[in-house]
Structure formats: structure tokens, C-alpha cells
Amino acid sequence: MDLASAKMIGAGLACIALVGAGIGIGNVFSALISSVARNPAAQGQVQPFAFLGFALAEATGLFGLAIAFLILFVF
């Protein structure tokens, strides 16, 4: 297998990490919706944490994407 094909396959496999990002973000916002539904007064307190959690969960998935780009364009 030549390097270019192996790079493509590697990049594609690395993108599977984004599944985790999707699940994580879904979890975060489902918790936000549930908590605001139970206690609407807490929305102001909970929302900053929800956005922080979204960014951190997304970041983990994007680490995988960064590896994909690394494989494709650096090696």
C-alpha cells in the first residue's frame, strides 16, 4: 500500500473520534434541557456551564480531527 492511500485511510479512521463528540454534546444539552425543565429559575446559573461543557466535549472530538489533518498534511 503506498503512502498516499494509507494517509487517506488513516485520516478517515481518525475521524471516527467525532462520534464521541456527538454523543458528548448530546449528553450536555440533554442535561441542560432536563435541568431547566425541572427548575427554570436555575437557567442563568446552569447555562454558562452548558456552553463550557459543549466546548470541551467538542474539543475532544476535534483533537481526533486534528490528528486526521496531521496525518493527511504533515506526514
Added chain:
Amino acid sequence: MAIELDPLHQFKIDRLIPLHIGNVDVSYTNAAFLMTLSVVLITALIVLGTRKHALVPGRWQSLAEMSYEFVANMVETNVGHGGREFFPFVFTLFMFILFANLLGLIPYSYTVTSQIVVTFALAAVVFIGVTIIGIVRHGFHFLRLFVPQGVPAVLLLLLVPIELLSYCIRPFTLSIRLFANMLAGHTMLAIFAGFAASIGLLGIFPLGITILLIALELLVAALQAYVFAILTCLYLSDAINLH
């Protein structure tokens, strides 16, 4: 105007004013231009916005005061009273990253924070600064940061290396988070815009997706600046309060 169908073409650095000092290439690039533009715009917002000192603020003064208050609240909530002296640092970080991200969304512009070297420079400054602050403030006791309380001695053998590793990985996660978000966002925009440009009338669907992506990218631009700033506050709080 040629349609660049390569989505990574937008990250190419152009020398606007070629300059060489000896062997070193110190050209004024488009990245440098956008960084100076960010700094100029932030300074203009704060200095010119608050020039009138009105008790009931107008629009620009309101914006300047709101951004100040937002970051000041964030620093006070997360770092506590000892963090007051670090407010300028966190404010600079937050505003610079916010403006750099937002300016990158202008079509045909360049996103400074999509370069790993820029985000790593920012994250390295945060990491080294926070470590030095912690060591200066607590001396040798700074190492207590890596030893969680109430843990049996056997587990400590496993926990301390893990804590150390997760501490040392902070500059990398901080920088790669911002870099990967910006890179992925702009690459997706370029790809969908390329679709919209190249398939004629059916291009209305990729165009719709591009519009939604721009909205998402606006959110991500602001959010990533907020996340960088709040993580800086949390790391500062770790170093200053040691727990």
C-alpha cells in the same frame, strides 16, 4: 475571479510587505496584518468608546463596559479575590481571541487563530505564566497541587503521575482546542462554499448549509474565546488556591 476549490488554500500566508533582517524573514504577512487589526480595533473600542465618560452609556461605551464587566465577573467568580491582578491578562486574551476569530469570518480574510503556532504561543504563555505564579506564591508547596487530599498512599503512586501528565498536557489541549475548532470550521465553510459555487442551480442547498455554518461559526468564535479565558481563570485559580 478564480474559484479556489482547494479548501486549505485559505490558510496560506501571504507576505504583504516583504522584509528581511539579515537571514531572518520578518515580512509583514496577512496574519500580522490581522493581528494588528485586532489590537487596533480592541483599543479603539475601549479607548474611543469610553471617551465620553457618560453616566448613562451610549452604544459603544455600553459595549466596552459590558465586555469589561463580563471578563471581570468571570475572573472574580473563578479565581476569587486574589485574581484581581490577573484581570488585564485574561481580558487581553479574551478580547484578542474573540476579535481574531470574528475578523477571520469576514470573507477573503485570514483567521489568525487557525495557525497552531499562534494558539500555541498564547497557551504556552498561559501555562508558563500560571506555573511561575504558582511557584512564586507557594514555593515548594506548589507540588501539593498534584497530590489530591484524602487519598491512600498506595493510590498516590498511580495518581501523581496522572495528575502531572494532565497538568503538563494543558498547553497542548488549550492550543489544539482553539486551533482545531477554527481550522475545522473554516475548512467546512470552504468545502460547502465550493460545492455551492460549482454545481450551478442546485447550489442553493450547499448555500443554505453555508449560511447555517456561518451562524455556527459565529457562535464557535465567541465560545472558543470564552472557553480559553475561563480555562485560564481555572488554571490560575488552581495555581493560586492550590485546589
